[in-house]
Amino acid sequence: MNTQASQAADSSQLILALSKGRIFEDTLPLLAAAGITVTENPETSRKLILPTNDPNVRVLIVRASDVPTYVQHGAADFGVAGKDVLFEHGGEGLYQPIDLNIARCRMSVAVKAGFDYETAVRQGARLRVATKFTEMARQHFAKKGVHVDLIKLYGSMELAPLVGLSDAIVDLVSTGSTLRANNLVEVEEIMDISSRLVVNQAALKLKRARLQPILAAFERASAQAK
Numbered sequence: 001m002n003t004q005a006s007q008a009a010d011s012s013q014l015i016l017a018l019s020k021g022r023i024f025e026d027t028l029p030l031l032a033a034a035g036i037t038v039t040e041n042p043e044t045s046r047k048l049i050l051p052t053n054d055p056n057v058r059v060l061i062v063r064a065s066d067v068p069t070y071v072q073h074g075a076a077d078f079g080v081a082g083k084d085v086l087f088e089h090g091g092e093g094l095y096q097p098i099d100l101n102i103a104r105c106r107m108s109v110a111v112k113a114g115f116d117y118e119t120a121v122r123q124g125a126r127l128r129v130a131t132k133f134t135e136m137a138r139q140h141f142a143k144k145g146v147h148v149d150l151i152k153l154y155g156s157m158e159l160a161p162l163v164g165l166s167d168a169i170v171d172l173v174s175t176g177s178t179l180r181a182n183n184l185v186e187v188e189e190i191m192d193i194s195s196r197l198v199v200n201q202a203a204l205k206l207k208r209a210r211l212q213p214i215l216a217a218f219e220r221a222s223a224q225a226k
């Protein structure tokens with residue numbers, strides 16, 4: 001077992017997986033409610049394992065889409081991940097007790113202004129859809145009975161319809177300003193998105209005494225923030 005995984009396996013140690021940016025920022029107040037302060041800032045530190053005020057609690061800084069993988073394999077005991085990321089991962093090996101109501105947005109279909117999406121769908125056209133969220137898109141269009149060719153991208157999805165790579169995109173929308181700035185319009189909302197706490201199923205049993213007060217504090221703090 002590697003060092004991180006063996007740290008996670010030590011029942012006195014708790015390892016939390018977080019991504020930099022909005023999830024890290026929005027999780028800080030929840031950690032504070034559990035009496036935990038992260039003592040280094042991932043925006044300025046190059047460290048990937050951050051200490052906290054509690055010598056038994058450490059934070060792993062990972063890509064947002066990698067959080068479920070670290071927790072599933074027990075390299076982290078718990079983590080915070082968006083519903084979008086969990087949907088793509090599938091949730092295997094993860095206990096998902098709490099919707100933290102942070103990083104709220106929605107998953108939507110968007111097209112270039114002027115593209116008649118409704119007519120294309122009604123006429124049974126085969127649509128080219130660019131997205132990072134291929135599982136979400138696959139299920140959405142299968143449910144609607146729309147034939148699609150999915151084009152996997154890893155970011156800047158908004159560009160695809162502008163340069164003729166796709167007819168539509170499936171992406172996250174919050175204020176809508178990225179769509180507006182790129183002359184795109186939202187034509188369908190697929191689902192509301194927020195982030196959830198995810199816990200390794202073995203850690204939940206073996207470290208229940210350590211985890212339970214933290215889960216309870218997260219639950220109280222996220223309910224207050226609603």
Ligand SMILES: Nc1ncnc2c1ncn2[C@@H]1O[C@H](COP(=O)(O)OP(=O)(O)OP(=O)(O)O)[C@@H](O)[C@H]1O
Binds near residue numbers: 195
């Ligand atoms: N504009 C937004 N407003 C609110 N929440 C958002 C927004 N965009 C994404 N999110 C949520 O925050 C999560 C983390 O987003 P973030 O931008 O930090 O990671 P990412 O760059 O999409 O992931 P990766 O690094 O794995 O490609 C997303 O999975 C989603 O649930």
Ligand SMILES: O=P(O)(O)OC[C@H]1O[C@H](OP(=O)(O)OP(=O)(O)O)[C@H](O)[C@@H]1O
Binds near residue numbers: 155171178
């Ligand atoms: O509706 P808005 O408020 O404009 O937010 C939507 C944007 O937010 C996300 O990108 P993000 O800011 O996370 O950038 P990234 O995809 O490069 O990480 C998403 O992929 C959209 O591009």
